[in-house]
Amino acid sequence: MGIVKIDDTLHEDLRRASGVMCRSINAQAEYWIKIGMLAEANPTLTFPEIIRRQMEAAALPAGVVPLLSGGTTP
Numbered sequence: 001m002g003i004v005k006i007d008d009t010l011h012e013d014l015r016r017a018s019g020v021m022c023r024s025i026n027a028q029a030e031y032w033i034k035i036g037m038l039a040e041a042n043p044t045l046t047f048p049e050i051i052r053r054q055m056e057a058a059a060l061p062a063g064v065v066p067l068l069s070g071g072t073t074p
Contacts, residue, residue, distance in 0.1 A: 004029075006029075011025075014028050014029055014032075017032075035047070035050060038050050038054075
């Protein structure tokens with residue numbers, strides 16, 4: 001594990017996003033970094049496509065992630 005120095009504004013954005021997403025600040029930073037790396041490596045994919053592929057790679061069946069309304073994803 002290493003230390004990464006980031007701008008104070010970005011750190012504040014991480015702090016706020018981590019609270020909303022129920023992640024630690026470090027976990028939120030790791031998530032943003034991973035998604036950013038995947039987006040750069042796959043510029044033709046949309047965010048939902050990246051997430052779907054990551055869920056498939058983790059062997060999670062379609063529809064396992066509940067929506068706020070209590071339903072499941074299509």
